[in-house]
Amino acid sequence: MDWNDLKYLIAVADSGSLKAAAKHLGVNHTTVWRKMQSLEEHLDCQLFTSSRSGYLLTEPGEAILADARRMASLVGSIHFQSQARLTEIRGLIRITAPGEIAFELLPSIIAEFQLSYPKVEFEILEDVRSLNISNREADIAIRASSAVPDNLIGRKIRDVHWGLFASQEFIQTHNINFESGDYVFDGLPVIPYRLFASPAARWFNEKTLNNPRPVATNRIIGAYQCALQHLGIALLPELRSEPLQELYRLPAQFNSQVWLLANKDLRNTIRIKTFWDFLQTRLVDYFPDTP
Numbered sequence: 001m002d003w004n005d006l007k008y009l010i011a012v013a014d015s016g017s018l019k020a021a022a023k024h025l026g027v028n029h030t031t032v033w034r035k036m037q038s039l040e041e042h043l044d045c046q047l048f049t050s051s052r053s054g055y056l057l058t059e060p061g062e063a064i065l066a067d068a069r070r071m072a073s074l075v076g077s078i079h080f081q082s083q084a085r086l087t088e089i090r091g092l093i094r095i096t097a098p099g100e101i102a103f104e105l106l107p108s109i110i111a112e113f114q115l116s117y118p119k120v121e122f123e124i125l126e127d128v129r130s131l132n133i134s135n136r137e138a139d140i141a142i143r144a145s146s147a148v149p150d151n152l153i154g155r156k157i158r159d160v161h162w163g164l165f166a167s168q169e170f171i172q173t174h175n176i177n178f179e180s181g182d183y184v185f186d187g188l189p190v191i192p193y194r195l196f197a198s199p200a201a202r203w204f205n206e207k208t209l210n211n212p213r214p215v216a217t218n219r220i221i222g223a224y225q226c227a228l229q230h231l232g233i234a235l236l237p238e239l240r241s242e243p244l245q246e247l248y249r250l251p252a253q254f255n256s257q258v259w260l261l262a263n264k265d266l267r268n269t270i271r272i273k274t275f276w277d278f279l280q281t282r283l284v285d286y287f288p289d290t291p
Contacts, residue, residue: 006068008035009047013065014156016054073281090119091271095279097142099126100221100240109282113275120271139272140279141261144198148259155280157258158287160237162200165244170230176247185211185247189232191223192216200254204235239287258287 011021012032022029040047047061057065097106102124110122125138148154164185166176174188190208193201195218214231217223220240227234227244236244237256260280262272 005035005039006072008032009039009061009065009068010072012036012048012055013057013061016056018055069284070281073277073284088119089117089271089274092121092123093140093271093275094123094125094138095140095142096125096138098144099219101142102126105286109279112282113278117274120275139262140276141259142283143259143261144256145259145261148261151264152261153264154262155260157260157280157283160239160256160258161252162235162237162250162254162256163241163246164204164233164248164250165227165236165241165246166233167227167230167244170227170232171245171247173230185233187211189214191226191232191234193223193235194218198256200235200250200256203250203254258283 007025008021011024012018015021015024018029018032018036022032025032036047043060043064045060045064046058047064048055048057050056095106096102103126106124110124114120142157144160145154170176176185176188185208189212190204192205192208192213194216212232215226217226220236223234224236224240224244226232227236233247234244235250238246260276260283262276
């Protein structure tokens with residue numbers, strides 16, 4: 001098997017179609033189709049099913065994709081690390097991310113990176129607004145998004161599922177029975193979002209218009225902390241939910257995605273590329289692609 005074929009698997013999985021994958025890779029869609037056929041033959045399994053919405057991964061395909069992402073990341077990292085040894089890497093990298101990632105995850109990643117590259121400096125910018133990567137307000141961004149803007153390049157880290165969560169004390173106090181898996185929370189206190197325009201947040205706000213609202217927030221971390229204090233039911237990504245109890249999982253149509261983004265012009269700067277490869281390896285480990 002040609003391990004280069006794995007890049008076609010990743011491109012189809014990220015884009016959802018042969019045409020979009022071909023455009024991303026700079027080849028025609030027939031080439032992508034042939035590569036996928038060859039890969040399925042060598043692996044002796046079906047990787048995708050075709051539907052009106054595009055190409056969907058099968059269960060074996062999801063497992064193989066996770067390994068393919070790790071392999072692609074390691075191959076790229078080996079190549080650029082070998083180049084980096086020949087060049088002293090120094091300079092500033094501006095990275096923007098949501099507060100939870102910016103201050104809970106990035107410091108440890110940067111500390112580990114600087115053990116090998118002590119002359120690289122960083123600015124961590126909390127993503128309270130969408131900083132303009134094209135204008136160099138930031139070099140690299142970690143964002144929840146449904147697609148990559150045309151002027152940027154991106155790597156999808158994983159899909160994110162949303163659900164409704166509450167503390168165990170809140171569940172017991174309000175005698176909530178959620179065994180049926182249905183959304184039945186009429187009259188219960190909720191923690192709505194303000195100025196947070198995701199499809200999941202809009203759905204939640206509309207569904208709970210008549211519920212008591214003891215507190216509202218514009219941040220996921222705010223909703224999470226309020227739920228920990230038993231103030232109500234919170235809409236949260238499953239990545240930010242422990243030790244809360246999930247009451248209801250939103251349909252897949254409300255899923256979001258974690259993306260690693262960079263300016264196309266800067267992506268091949270050795271300083272940016274070296275950290276990009278290092279960062280995406282750590283993010284894939286931190287955000288395992290689980291259903």
